[in-house]
Amino acid sequence: GESVGLHLPTLSVQEGDNSIINCAYSNSASDYFIWYKQESGKGPQFIIDIRSNMDKRQGQRVTVLLNKTVKHLSLQIAATQPGDSAVYFCAETAGYSTLTFGKGTMLLVSP
Amino acid sequence: EAGVTQFPSHSVIEKGQTVTLRCDPISGHDNLYWYRRVMGKEIKFLLHFVKESKQDESGMPNNRFLAERTGGTYSTLKVQPAELEDSGVYFCASSQEVGVGELFFGEGSRLTVL
Numbered sequence: 001g002e003s004v005g006l007h008l009p010t011l012s013v014q015e016g017d018n019s020i021i022n023c024a025y026s027n028s029a030s031d032y033f034i035w036y037k038q039e040s041g042k043g044p045q046f047i048i049d050i051r052s053n054m055d056k057r058q059g060q061r062v063t064v065l066l067n068k069t070v071k072h073l074s075l076q077i078a079a080t081q082p083g084d085s086a087v088y089f090c091a092e093t094a095g096y097s098t099l100t101f102g103k104g105t106m107l108l109v110s111p
Numbered sequence: 112e113a114g115v116t117q118f119p120s121h122s123v124i125e126k127g128q129t130v131t132l133r134c135d136p137i138s139g140h141d142n143l144y145w146y147r148r149v150m151g152k153e154i155k156f157l158l159h160f161v162k163e164s165k166q167d168e169s170g171m172p173n174n175r176f177l178a179e180r181t182g183g184t185y186s187t188l189k190v191q192p193a194e195l196e197d198s199g200v201y202f203c204a205s206s207q208e209v210g211v212g213e214l215f216f217g218e219g220s221r222l223t224v225l
Contacts, residue, residue: 008151034213034214036216041218042218042219043115043202043204043216043217043218043219044154044202044204044214044216045216046213046214046215049213089153089154091154097167098144098156098159098167098170099156099214100156101146101153101154101155102153103152103153104153104154
């Protein structure tokens, strides 16, 4: 496994708060975006995705917002729980090419 | 159904030695990817197999890295000879769709080169 989170931007929230994790991407040709969650000792796990023809997509307790004008992606987690503590990565791809991951943000949720 | 499995979970070797990492993708997934995360940094793409063929190996850092997927099932990633900067976590992922689709990642193989 891996000790995730070393030298990463960190967001600390209280249980029950809403969390917003931001990601800036650089490739204006990217047309598909994914958020992954990585818990310590585990591999990245798919959370939610969004295509470039949308600006918002909702899942269970999570919402992804896409602003193509400023090349910005955000992940909103409602009613954050201690189990949400992890490193969150955004990833982008253009067409059917490979995924490019962002650096990651560590989310710490305290009870 | 079994997920993506990787072996070993952790390997500690000395500089100059050889290590082989193995990945068993989800059964039926033609697409297999190797990624690497150096401590505290982003996850970087290494290469992509479609069945037994290398679709994209643009992320392979140098010729000390050799990936194979004989028969289009499991894959191996060999590092020979290992250098200190090769330390990190090597993730394997598989997907059913052409292109990235939803990738299913393994838990990673941590490589420590001393």
